[in-house]
Amino acid sequence: MPPGGPTDLKRGAAPRSGPGAGRTTSTIHDVARAAGVSTATVSRAVRGLDRVSPQTRARVLAAAEALSYTVSPVAASLVSGRTRVVGVVVPFLNRWFFANVLDGAEELLREHGYHLLLFNVGTHQTTRSLVLDHGLLRGRVDALLVVSADLRPEEVEVLSSLHVPLVTVGLDMAGWDCVRIDDVRTGELAAAHLIGLGHRRIAYVGGDPSEDVHLATAVDRLLGVRRAARAGGLRLARADLLQSDWTVAGGIAAGQTLLQRPDPPTAVLAASDEMAIGVLHAARLCGRQVPGDLSVIGIDDHEMSFSHDLTTVAQPVHDQGRAAGQLLVDAMTGPPLSERRVETLPTRLVVRGSTGPPRPDWG
Amino acid sequence: MPPGGPTDLKRGAAPRSGPGAGRTTSTIHDVARAAGVSTATVSRAVRGLDRVSPQTRARVLAAAEALSYTVSPVAASLVSGRTRVVGVVVPFLNRWFFANVLDGAEELLREHGYHLLLFNVGTHQTTRSLVLDHGLLRGRVDALLVVSADLRPEEVEVLSSLHVPLVTVGLDMAGWDCVRIDDVRTGELAAAHLIGLGHRRIAYVGGDPSEDVHLATAVDRLLGVRRAARAGGLRLARADLLQSDWTVAGGIAAGQTLLQRPDPPTAVLAASDEMAIGVLHAARLCGRQVPGDLSVIGIDDHEMSFSHDLTTVAQPVHDQGRAAGQLLVDAMTGPPLSERRVETLPTRLVVRGSTGPPRPDWG
DNA sequence: TTGTACGCGTTATCAT
């Protein structure tokens, strides 16, 4: 019962009890009337600003509570210019890496009161252009999170032209803040493990070559593999470098290609666990023992890797999402930074049962 | 070069070339001035409404193009009351079922010009209450998609009080539109397959019992298993009914529990493929042959199931997302329907190598 | 500490 008196409350009551019984949501004016103050004071009170006496604030809050008042996000956005919404651009929602980055970013951003608006751009050029050309982003978001999307130059231009803070994950581009892992080092780590076990013939199953150059992930990991090979004094045969599509099915195909040769490699390094799992399956199909006949190592530490007993190099995906969210929060709240920030998170080797020394007669 | 003349264009140009060179986005007024018409006409023209002469429309569109004008979503929302945003409430982002439902819903809703705002409520009560209590949804969304979240009564109340169209997936609640599969029939299908192979001792690995009653999925599937058992003239031992948590790890634990008994079942039916994969792993750990010593069947048709050679009952997850999206679009555009709609999508048995007849000496 | 009043950019109503 606020001091405003029952009469005021009655007049200010938002849910009009008219004949139509149409539910109306109460506005700042209703609260102001009920609390006997101005709308400006209500605005200050509900947002927890200074310059409001404790008594007044209590009265306003009580009235707001009584009227179940909620600030209208759209009205607030219109006048403030901020939406408290972060747009997130992903090529897939249902793949491990993207789902988990999203999960981490959502977690952190929600902690800071931001919402996530989803832009699943897919891989089809048609869908892609629809999403980014039509100006669907303009005015909807305060910031952007771009996850490993292989953007075309004009799409980069569209995103840049929004003039909002932008952070990428797994996509290192000049001018944009970035959270990543050291892909070169990661590939090197995996290859060094195989070489350390005594393997001399290592095949590499990478990502698809048709994608834009920006998706350098698979290329960088191969760079690391080459580095380890050089250090180990072994050469990578060109025929042992395969392109795939990051999926289990692609891994199966690549694995079969390799294993059906008269002289197959003794070890396979896949750029993702999903492809590595496919290779494991191919080995089974071809009647090969793992790791006796073939060692297999992946990159990611997908949750299925444990049950597949797959050796892998783990990357902190959830944390990359959180880190990206934090960079965005900083950019939205703090002063503008002159230098771009690049945060590189560590990866680590996880040895399981899919790797072992090669058969002596093969060495 | 619109007939408005270069003078008008110059005055109306939005990107002020002042000293600060601050990028300003052009408004409907700028376009109106440039095209020599009123803002009302611009509004009609850009939205493709009637009552605009072709010449005028062309002139307006040219001006808009020249000024790279985009309608302000927030301003439009404020006056129209619609946001063209659909809120989606999920307990997880990184699990197969949820990620794929989301993918399907996003696809269809984007086709219709709607955006998705993400609400990952998780399972922790604390997070949950923060997300749904604070009125974060109010005024932000035109409709809601709720995916298999085990909501508490007060959360149901919060969602209902928004008075927007609401569709659930995998969560059949009175009063809310729903897209689902027939869980009873699905469980029955899986069990009937095992019984048809000759199994008489079937264990069931279901979902967690601690969750709210609304998450009836695991219970319904068990109901179907019971029905098939009755039809097949066999009884389910109470000790063979296990609770798990829908994950691979949970499936491993359940599988080990079963297989370490002196008298294990000859077949296991898991309520999800992820748990079934865990059971497969447990069988390997315990040195059992699949399907020789143990048959395993799951439900879902997870993409990993193929490479695990797992027999399963497939459910159309992507399509459930699309169907839910369509129901929402209908509800937002069409006239209000008096009856609630329940759409039940079909499931089908996918026989792979993880199931076979039991060993004769065990029968 | 509190109130007044303007403006955010658009849609919609009512004239014309």
Add this chain to the structure above:
DNA sequence: ATGATAACGCGTACAA
């Protein structure tokens, strides 16, 4: 077919 103009609900100088 087109144009004024009143909302939409709120933040924020500025005044008191």
